[in-house]
Each structure stands twice: as structure tokens, then as C-alpha cells.
Amino acid sequence: MPIREDVLVVGGGLAAATAALAARETGRSVRLVAHKKSTLRQASGLIDVLGYVDGDGPRADPYGAITDLPDDHPYRIVGEEGVRDGLRLFDDAVGDMYAGGHTDANALVPTYGGTVKPTARYPNSVAPGLASVEEDALFVGFESTTDFSAPVVADHVVAAGVPFEARGVTVPFPIRFRDDARATRFAKALDEDEAADDGRGVRRALAESVGEHLDGEERVGFPAMLGDDHDEEVREELADRLGVSVFEVPTGPPSLLGLKLEDRLFEALDEAGIRLSTGNPAVGYEADGDRIEAVYVDRKGKDVPYHAEQFVLATGGLVGKGIGSDRERVTEPVFDCHVPHPEDRYDWSESAAFGGHAFARFGVVPDEELRPTTASGEPEFANLRAAGGVVGGADVAREKSASGVSLATAAVAGGRAGEEA
Amino acid sequence: MSDAENPSNPTPDEQTDFEPVQVFDDETEMDLRPGADNCYKCTTCDTTCPVAEVDDDFPGPKFQGPEQWRLKRKDDEDIDDSITSCSNCMRCDNACPSSVPLSQMHNTARGEYVDKQMDKLSREYLRNRLLSNYRIMAEIGSKVPRLTNFALNNSLVQKVNEKVLGITSERDFPEFAEQTFREWWHERGGAQVSSEEKKIAYFHGCYSNYNTPEVAKALVRVFEEFGYEIAVPRQRCSGTPMFANGMLDDAERAAEVNVSEFSDLIDEGYDVIASCTSCSMSLRQEYPELFEFHGTAEVSAHTYEAMEYLRIHEDLESEIEDASVEEQSFAYHAPCHARNQGLERQAVELFRELDGVNIEDVGDSCSGISGTYGWKDEKYDTSMKIGEEMFDHMEHAEGNVGMTECPTCSMQMEHGTGYDIKHPLQLLEEALV
Known part of the structure; x- marks a missing residue:
């Protein structure tokens, strides 16, 4: 048989x-x-x-x-x-x-393109970024991830009529990778807290470089590449160091989420x-x-x-x-x-x-x-x-x-x- | 599109006979253009590549395949030497949602690189040639197995290998068996079962002939238990190590012998069975992608991995459910080449039903050795880094015996953990024979 x-x-x-x-x-x-x-x-x-x-x-x-x-x-x-x-x-x-399971209502999630998308379930790391939360947001992009422009995302989100202020900044990732490095490479560096180019741990280096740009915002959003196996730990450490909540913006392929x-x-x-x-x-x-x-x-x-x-x-x-x-x-x-x-x-x-x-x-x-x-x-x-x-x-x-x-x-x-x- | 709205062909019928325009004047070469055009840059292949995961300098399969192919349209472009860092695990094939023939593109590019750009007197070329022609070394070595085993694992010889040839001294060479499988087969008088309907031709490959004849013998005993008549024809290396080293001429010579011998048997009603998943991969996929001998397509269509064949043609599941063995636990690793053939789950799913056996899949990472890759001095560290995840999962698994179908994965598993490694056929033999 x-x-x-x-x-x-x-x-x-x-x-x-x-x-x-x-x-x-x-x-x-x-x-x-x-x-x-x-x-x-x-x-x-x-x-x-x-x-x-x-x-x-x-x-x-x-x-x-x-x-x-x-x-x-x-x-x-x-x-x-x-x-x-x-x-x-x-x-x-x-x-x-x-x-998202706590309610029948749709949540509104800021996307990679800066639109606001109605969705029923979302990864935990996305939750602090919801557009219905009335907290000002700073979007952060990296110089080498050219498909995510944080200022454009922020402008689009604001133009969608959200009940908060949003700004975008682009910072260098603390480790210089090849120009076409993949999202998974960034995630791994954060996952393992690799050494940044200046010798600091990459999580600390990233938090400190983003911290310089914080101007009263209550949350910071990154493209979804904040770690893989240890993603919660990465997000918590960044949030601790920044003193604000940290969320991920879902990405296109390769999509860690x-x-x-x-x-x-x-x-x-x-x-x-x-x-x-x-x-x-x-x-x-x-x-x-x-x-x-x-x-x-x-x-x-x-x-x-x-x-x-x-x-x-x-x-x-x-x-x-x-x-x-x-x-x-x-x-x-x-x-x-x-x-x-x-x-x-x-x-x-x-x-x-x-x-x-x-x-x-x-x-x-x-x-x-x-x-x-x-x-x-x-x-x-x-x-x-x-x-x-x-x-x-x-x-x-x-x-x-x-x-x-x-x-x-x-x-x-x-x-x-x-x-x- | 305007060409579709104003077709130059007046009737729709004629339009369906649409023939693509030949844009490039390379009609004599294999046409990989449709493959390159199918790539929509989703990067799924890059995120599946075990080498790219640990080596930041390796640009990944998307570059090695479609992008390099396009760059090559300019005549003065060389093949990028990073092609030699591809381990030919072929995971990218399995990953691509658009069926881009990535490994075929890599094999072709690597062949061209070795042919046109590599110095034939270089240490690297000689070393790669030697490694890919393992069978010839094995043939000589196995004549005097004890002496060879002693000599190869002598630390002085290992140092010399590393310094002179670039073969890592970190690894112990696999031991040669005192009696090869083919010697055993002839001594026992060949097939012990004859059948008109159930006939298989065994592609044992090099490793189970020279190094692990117990795997080959297990295959013979299991298939004879199921009533199969077995033929063991003349055969050469499947070509796997040659593809991985860009030695396409060597591979072609070996393939020609294999296709000729096995297609004759297929005509007589035999199916081809391999115990090594890289051998079956080679006969199934790489031969028809790269060669055009008479009988290549037949050999490809009639080749199976051993347990796969029994699952399709016998009620293997019921046989296993009714059997039992002494209590034992295994940490199973699915070889990359088994994945592309849809075989990565069969051992785990089947042996879960076997009384006495606890078997755990150690995850979907690559073992990292990829045949000859991990034997190269300059690739050894990459190979071990790739293997780290598997070693870690093996150590956390309940079993302290490893299991896999691939001979070089088994070397890596043993090297990284010190575990004994079995082939699924050996457990099948224990359960059913």
C-alpha cells in the first residue's frame, strides 16, 4: 500500500x-x-x-x-x-x-509605505506602534536600508490623519555591512548583540544614536528587523535604553515577521x-x-x-x-x-x-x-x-x-x- | 501593452504560436534567460542560503544566479570568484517561489569560472580536482585499507595535506572498510532473490562502497526482504563533488558511464535506487540540467532514494508499526539535498511509529560540510559556523546517536558532536530483517 x-x-x-x-x-x-x-x-x-x-x-x-x-x-x-x-x-x-484577539475591532497598523492598515491580528512587536494610540512617534530608518525611508513613512502616517505627531530620521546602522545586506543580517547582529564598529554592543550603540534624535516622542518605530530568536530581549533593551516604547513596522520580503x-x-x-x-x-x-x-x-x-x-x-x-x-x-x-x-x-x-x-x-x-x-x-x-x-x-x-x-x-x-x- | 493591442500577427491563433525573439547571440549555449527573467528579487533564496548567513562577504544565490548571468551578457565580464564560496547545497532551488533554476545557474557559472579563469597549476585547482575525484583516491586507498587509514590520519600527513594541498588538518579522514561493498557483493554471489516484477539497480556511490559498506549491505538485505531482485552495475561517482568544484568535464565523463549502465537496466524493468541523497539528487536533477546523453531523462525519472521507493511501492508504514527494536534514541538531520527531493521528513515520520525508537529532528539548518567544501582549509571555519546550530540542537536532543542519509553530513555530525551516526537503512534493517 x-x-x-x-x-x-x-x-x-x-x-x-x-x-x-x-x-x-x-x-x-x-x-x-x-x-x-x-x-x-x-x-x-x-x-x-x-x-x-x-x-x-x-x-x-x-x-x-x-x-x-x-x-x-x-x-x-x-x-x-x-x-x-x-x-x-x-x-x-x-x-x-x-x-489583537482581545477585541473584534480592527487595529490600525502603520506600514512600510507609511499607510495605515486595518488588521485583526498583529505580532506583539507591532502593538506599541498602533495608529490609534495617542503617543507621538519617531520612525527610524537605516542609511543602508534604502527601501525604508523613515521621514517619508512619518509624513505619510501624519497625512493619514492619525491622532499624534510623527517624525522620521535616518541613522547609520552601528555596524557597517555590505551595501545590499539583508534584513536578516541586521536582525542577527541585534539578536547576538554583536560588536558595533566602535566596539560598543550594537544594541547600546543603536539606542544611543537614536536617543540623540528623540525630542519628546513617546515611542520609536524601526523596520521589522529587531532580532530573531531573541527579538523580545532586543526590543526590551532598546526600550530601556531609550526610555520609551519600541515597535516594529512590518516589511516586505525578506520579512522577518x-x-x-x-x-x-x-x-x-x-x-x-x-x-x-x-x-x-x-x-x-x-x-x-x-x-x-x-x-x-x-x-x-x-x-x-x-x-x-x-x-x-x-x-x-x-x-x-x-x-x-x-x-x-x-x-x-x-x-x-x-x-x-x-x-x-x-x-x-x-x-x-x-x-x-x-x-x-x-x-x-x-x-x-x-x-x-x-x-x-x-x-x-x-x-x-x-x-x-x-x-x-x-x-x-x-x-x-x-x-x-x-x-x-x-x-x-x-x-x-x-x-x- | 501596445504590441499586444496591435499585434503584427493578424489572427489570435497565430499569436499563440508566439516565438520569443532571440536577443543574445549565444544559441549554442544552454539558455538560462527564462530563469533569469523569472527572478523578481524577493530575496527568499538569499535568506535561505547557509553560506550567506555566516559569511558577510558572500553575495548570495540571487547574485550568483540571475544577476551574474545578466552581468555576463557583457563579453568582458569575468565570473566573480565568490562563486567558489557557494557550497552547492541547492537550498535556493527549494526556496525560490518562481522556480528560477538557481543551482543550474551556479553550476554553469562555476564550471565556466574553473574552465576559463582558474589557474590549472594552482594549489587550489589541484586540491579541488583531487577532492572531487575522491573515488579514484578511494579506489587506490581501499586496496590497502589499514595502511591508508593509518597514513591519512597520521598527524604529520595531515599537516602536510594542509600546508601543501590546503586540505584542513582539523578533520580525520573517514576510514576505509577492510572489504568494499562490491567485494562483499561478489563474494556472496550477487543477488539472492530473483523476481520478474520487482527489480532494482543499486547506485551505491563511492562512500557506501569504500567506507560504510554496512549501509549498502543494509539496503541489500532490506530490499531482498521485500522480494526485490537487485543488480549492482558498474558505476562511477555520481558527480556531486565535481559539480560543487566546477569540474564539469570530470562530471560528464562519470555521468556518461552511469547513464549508459543504468539506462540499459531501466530498459529491462529496473528502477534505480540510491542510498545517498546527494547521489539520487545528482542523477535526478543535475544530469538532465547539465547533460544530454541518450537515456539521461529515463535515468532521472526512474531514480529514487531507497526509503522513498519503499514508501511508494510497499506498505512500509504498516511494516514499521508491526515491528519493534531495542530502545534507542536518535538525533536526525535532514541533508539539504534530501530537502529538494521532498524527503526531509520521511525518516522522522516513519520511525516515530517504530516501537522502541525515539527520534527527533534537529532542525532545518545545513550541516555545513557540503561534501568537499568543509574539507578545504579556507572554508573549514565557515563550514563549522554553519554547523553550529545543528551541533547545538543535536546536543539538546534526547538521543546521542545521530542519523542522516548523507555521508558527508554524517562526517560533520560526528566531527561536531562525537556521536556515532547511523543511516536510516540500518535502522530499517534492524526493524524488518
């Missing part, structure tokens, strides 16, 4: 990890099959649920806003209960690493006894009538079947390559599920860059228990469910709903898969 589990989840991101946890909660054996390193390491680490509806927002109450969404939105299918269940699974998995979330979630999978196979892509399947028997994983030219009773497709959307497209059509490459789209590809997008693009909502069309359906509305397969970006109907970038859609659909799809396996 070959490789077999009760539930097989295909994908490696937030939706796949959460679907696996949801299925495992039912007591079934679960395996997750992922192609590459998790895309979580490219994510901000923020868990957005719903911030805008059709360009209108930021909305304070993400749950209340669900009913304003179109009928085919994944949130309308899983309902508020599904969203709450997804967040419960997330909160259980990350434990006290994250904040995303990397830490990835590590934590995969630890949670391991703790739950979920099996993992990563490194090879799922490329096809074997079915008997309307039931999938196995998913084929391509190991460099040879297809290996992974058998299961129930399957969850969580391969991501257009960016994650769970949805593919060429000049003619839009497809779901593993099971070839139906993905509706306008025939003329010039109708796939709007002329305005930040408009309500059709392509943003491309994905499989789920039935009430998240089984992808055919053009005529029947389930493609009796035992296949979909979760995350591969599910159509949400414009997650515009709505600020990507993580929430992943969590909610994963909770429902994974849970049902487990119950029926």
Missing part, C-alpha cells in the same frame, strides 16, 4: 497550514504537500480580516462589514462563524506571539502530528467517477501518487500560482477546476491601477461546503474542497482580507474534510 492519509492538503501557505490543523482537530491523519518554501516568508506577518468593502473604509468592525460584501464572496459562504473559527485556529497555533510566523505555524503542524512533504509540486490526480483517489506529485519527471479520502486544495491565487493564466484563458492547474472569467482578456483588468480588477477575484467557485463547482454549479468532485487564494470572489488586496479569507475558508474546508474522511 502506497502513501496514504485520511486528508491530504495541497499547498504551503497560511490556508494550507490552517486547513491541515482544522482537519487534524477531527482526529484524522493529515498530510500537507507543498512545492516550495512557504510564501509566508514573503508576507507582512499581519493577519487582516476585512478593512475595506468595495473601496470604502477603513471599516472598524470587520464582522459587521461581511454582510456588505457581494453574495459570491467567500465570507458570505462561510459566514461570520467561519471567520471566527479561522481566527480561533490561528490564535491557538500562534499562542502569545500575536495580539513572515519568517517567524512560518516557523511557528510549521511547528504547530508538527506538534499536531501532521505529516509534511515539501519540495515537489502537485501536478494532477487520479479519480474514480466523482471521487479523487490520489493526487500526483511530480518528483522530477515521475508522478508519485498520494492517496487520501478527502482533499483540500490550498495552492494560492494568481500570485501564488494556484491559479494560472495564458493569453486565452484562466485555469486551476492541479484539478482543472472551472475558473470563470471574461472571454476577452482586455476585460480582465480595469485601466486604473488600483481599480476593482476582475482578475483579482479569479478563482474556483465554491459551493456551500467549499467544493469547487463546474460551470453548471455541480461539485467538480465529491471529496475536494478549496481554501485560500485559489477560491474566487474576493478582491483581497483591495479589501485587506487575504489572511482572513485564508483562515476562514481553511477552517471550513479542512474541518469538513476531516469530518467526512
